[in-house]
Amino acid sequence: MTSTAPALVPASDEAQQEVVDLCAELIRFDTSNPTSDERACADWVVARLADVGIASELVESAPGRANVIARIPGTDPARGALLVHGHLDVVPADAAEWQVPPFSGEIRDGYLWGRGAIDMKDTVAVMLATARHFARTGTRPAREIVLAFLADEEAGGRFGAHWLVEHRPELFTGVTEAIGEGGGFSYALDDTRRLYPIENAQRGMAWMELTATGRAGHGSSPNTENAVTDLAESLTRIGRHTFPVRLIAPVRAVLEEAARLQGVDVDLDTEDAEDLETELAKLGHVADFLQVVLRNSANPTMFSAGYQTNVIPGRATARVDGRFLPGHEQELIDTVDALLLP
Numbered sequence: 001m002t003s004t005a006p007a008l009v010p011a012s013d014e015a016q017q018e019v020v021d022l023c024a025e026l027i028r029f030d031t032s033n034p035t036s037d038e039r040a041c042a043d044w045v046v047a048r049l050a051d052v053g054i055a056s057e058l059v060e061s062a063p064g065r066a067n068v069i070a071r072i073p074g075t076d077p078a079r080g081a082l083l084v085h086g087h088l089d090v091v092p093a094d095a096a097e098w099q100v101p102p103f104s105g106e107i108r109d110g111y112l113w114g115r116g117a118i119d120m121k122d123t124v125a126v127m128l129a130t131a132r133h134f135a136r137t138g139t140r141p142a143r144e145i146v147l148a149f150l151a152d153e154e155a156g157g158r159f160g161a162h163w164l165v166e167h168r169p170e171l172f173t174g175v176t177e178a179i180g181e182g183g184g185f186s187y188a189l190d191d192t193r194r195l196y197p198i199e200n201a202q203r204g205m206a207w208m209e210l211t212a213t214g215r216a217g218h219g220s221s222p223n224t225e226n227a228v229t230d231l232a233e234s235l236t237r238i239g240r241h242t243f244p245v246r247l248i249a250p251v252r253a254v255l256e257e258a259a260r261l262q263g264v265d266v267d268l269d270t271e272d273a274e275d276l277e278t279e280l281a282k283l284g285h286v287a288d289f290l291q292v293v294l295r296n297s298a299n300p301t302m303f304s305a306g307y308q309t310n311v312i313p314g315r316a317t318a319r320v321d322g323r324f325l326p327g328h329e330q331e332l333i334d335t336v337d338a339l340l341l342p
């Protein structure tokens with residue numbers, strides 16, 4: 001065998017079932033951030049580790065905001081520890097928008113459904129199942145492994161990763177590398193090769209609050225300075241805007257390598273936006289998950305104005321989730337400025 005990539009090793013049925021069972025249980029904890037907290041879920045994680053004799057520490061950064069840290073000793077102390085981290089919180093889910101109750105952890109049509117099923121209670125379940133398998137079989141990894149089950153990833157990490165690094169840095173002593181979410185999903189190139197992309201860049205966040213002021217008045221009178229109308233028009237322009245593709249060097253490097261591995265020719269230097277889309281489509285899956293790092297974006301997400309149907313408010317506010325590629329922050333701000341009504 002001269003293959004440089006591992007062949008796909010099918011997991012045993014029991015191992016797979018354990019991951020599914022753990023993930024379903026994790027989903028049943030409503031850890032919506034910011035409307036709920038992680039404490040009950042974190043207690044459950046501690047118990048699942050304790051089941052097999054793994055000690056862990058539950059660290060609360062604020063009441064209910066709970067993180068769990070465990071260490072699995074390695075056989076080679078000369079090597080640095082590896083941090084494997086996942087988050088226990090999820091973004092909120094409106095049950096009315098779901099075909100399956102979002103916190104049911106139900107299996108339907110061969111799929112496990114629920115908020116967090118892919119972000120990222122699935123990974124948390126794999127972390128737990130692997131640690132439990134190690135403990136049950138007496139398997140010792142070469143490197144020491146630090147497992148971190150974190151709070152508050154979805155709202156900025158103030159009560160999770162950020163807090164731990166600031167207040168409990170000793171929990172990560174000896175760690176030289178870390179693996180977490182992001183980087184894209186792994187996928188099979190063919191029967192023997194699987195790609196595990198490594199994240200090499202991220203977009204920055206530019207969350208914006210927009211305020212329109214106009215002339216307050218009665219809802220029955222004509223009004224050409226209606227703050228709600230003006231802000232809605234600006235938001236529509238922002239939301240419908242197509243930002244141009246900007247191939248930054250780290251993204252280009254991933255695309256070129258993916259093309260090489262897949263044996264396809266792509267022309268990334270074409271000036272024409274449509275041609276570029278056609279070229280990228282040749283890369284299939286890899287181009288799909290790189291969509292979010294091809295360009296800046298700005299999506300209106302919140303709108304607030306008024307208090308009564310027959311009163312035109314003098315003011316309306318909205319929030320926009322802006323994201324910019326490294327080096328393209330000013331471009332994003334200038335674009336949004338230009339899209340706003342004067």
Ligand SMILES: [Zn+2]
Nearest residue numbers: 119120153181
């Ligand atoms: Zn996530």
